[in-house]
Amino acid sequence: MGRSFGYLWWSTGASNLADGVLKIGAPLLAVSMTRSPALVSLVAAAGTLPWLALALHAGALADRADRRRIMVAANLARTAVLAATALGACLGLLNLWLLVAAVLLAGVCEVFADLTAQSVLPMTVAREDLTKANGRVSTAQMIGNDFVGAPVAGLLVVALPAAVFGAPALLYAAAALLLLGMRGAYRPAAPAGGRRPLRREIAEALRYLWSHRILRSLAITAGLLNMANSAYFAVFVLWAVGDESRMGLEPGQYGLMTTAFAAGAVLGSLLSARVCALFGEVRTLLGAWLATSLLLLAPVAVPSAWVLYPTAVLWGMTGAAGNVLVISTRQRLIPAELLGRVNSAYRLMGMGGMPLGAALGGLAAEAAGIGVVLTGATVVCLAAVALVWRALSDRISGTLTSEPTLSDISRSR
Template sequence: MAGLGRSFTYLWSSAALSNLGDGVLKVGAPLLAVTMTRSPAQVAMVGAAATLPWLLLALPAGAVADRMDRRRVMALANAGRAGGLAAAGALAASGVLNLWLMLLAVLVAGVAEVFADTAAQAVLPMTVPPDRLAAANGRVVGAQTVGNDFAGAPLAGVLVTLLPAAVLAGPALLYGAAALSLAGMRGRFRATRPPSAGRGAGAMRREIGEALRYLWGHRFLRTLAVSAGVLNAASAAYFGVLVLWLVGEGSRVGLEPGGYGLMMTALAAGAVAGSLVSERAVRLLGEGRTLVVMWMISALLYLVPVLLPVAWLLYPTAVVWGVAGATANVLVISTRQRLIPAELLGRVNSAYRLIGMGGMPVGAALGGVVAEVAGLPVVFLGSAAAAVAAVCLIWRVAPVRISGPLTSDHTVDPTPGSLSAH
């Protein structure tokens, strides 16, 4: 891509392929589950299985990303999930796939995703100049959104109806292609100053401890991680059972699977727009205000499907959802990459994501249980309330401008409007 270099082009291509696989799997697996059961708790287990590895493996994945060649970690992870899903697709084609085998396949794909995504965020700053991070992240987020929602979601809706086995086999092919695409990146992609504490489990624990201490001592990153964790848990609870509210004859809205995929496409269209205008939004509002406003918009939109369950209204709502979510996502990723030293990036990023994403399986499982006991609207309203509370938490510490290189004492340079990291 113009001005971003050869290695970034191959990295972006790999991200585009793997995220198309993510999109098919993310939407297709819950739709497959709905054909097997109408239990909210069991359907929510699909989302829990996909995100549980972040809770269990985020910290080791960060240590691996700082020890090994990050490109190689991504290639091996993509190859691993390709193999697991290919096996599940073969079982589906033979007619012996059940809900529990599908959950196992989703869990395996989730384990690989933790290692692939952690290494990907750590390797990106090694492929582009520091002043192009926002542009590069915007392109990656755009590719993620197109793959996850714009292309993957409607494709999943079609495949569930016409060829269910392809919901699993298709992503397997895409992950394999993503692994091969990384071969075009030239050079070594290890951390500039790899960990020197030695080998073995004890050394890895010390490296992980260093990352945790760094994150906890950085006031803004710590608060950002906690806020993101609450938001993601609320999102997992919400979207884990939303398909039951929207899709099928017994649902409140009555969408067909194709209509659900189209709604995700509308969300993706908004997210692509958000990834492209994020820099402009930051210039207009400042980084801190942009983050708070976008997260608040996302939180309040949780109320729309439950208070106004009208099919046509879902599509403009999804567009705005996409704009707000992608704009905030680009800002958060770029901020972390600027504030965290290169030699700690994999581990601190993984510590952040343990907090930020570790609550997702808990949220998904809790959403299913609450929906089973108290009904779907309680889950939706509770998710909205939790999300608003998380936005209020980050609003207390977010400066207008979040920037500046780190100094040796872990503070941000005291430019106007910036934040001390203590």
């Protein structure tokens, strides 16, 4: 798929390995500092809050500036933040509030890096290769985030807490250097009428998303799913890790759970195109979201590592397949000149509820117990899937081979 895609792919792998170490290492460090669900959930909320505050502006910037340079700058900024935090940890200054601040600032950089990455990918591969390319990118993300990053984080938390920040800092620096190997122009063409005020361009993207029946339905459902999952996993570490937990896992064992998740996700990413060819995009997406939601009940009903690990594999398979399909669909449906802004509007709806979900999950767990939060989050996920199922119900009929794709649906909206 070309040299530039290769550099983008390797950079994605490096940055997501860093994400994996930080994503698992930060909550584990928080658990070592406090057993309060509300305080532990602050770490998850801090990591996702920037999506709510900055997604629209990050998307608008991706439609105005050189997308490769934005990603380089975001990775270098993450390097600086985490290197400073690692130094603080070495000096014995690390506490819960410094941890939350580091995760928050890294999350700010993540918004600009991730949104721009989804907009730059269609500039590096042919349109017909988008699903395959997204599958490979998703595979790199899962290997870095969960298959390698998670168990490494579990070991680092015990052996050298400062490395939970120092190792990601080095990896983000490597990701920035790899992006410099990409050749070509990555600045979007200016509109025929010239640039308009930023507020008007953002408003245009919001109107486009809301008027597009399929994208609107997917965005609302993704928002509900992410909010519920954020509440679920913000406190799940307390359900799984420690002598006072229901499962009694060690930090390293918790890291293995995300490794199992990654193994399934790699398989789901690689098979997503074939499954869509067999069952159609609509059926595949709805089935993946429904299965992921139902699987959330397994470790609640049977709090055992023997149930958790195979469940995590299935979480990865279904979640990754749905994610690859949704990203590829957005890249096909959204006009090139609107891609950054509409992607950001979608991600705002899809991820904006995550900090709220994490905070509510922590507060609800304090008041009603962790098990109630895990079960309630599952119910919300099932309700969200029912919502999008109803929105697409008139498009599911027909044989498996003749079912219309989401692209066909959008033209008939």
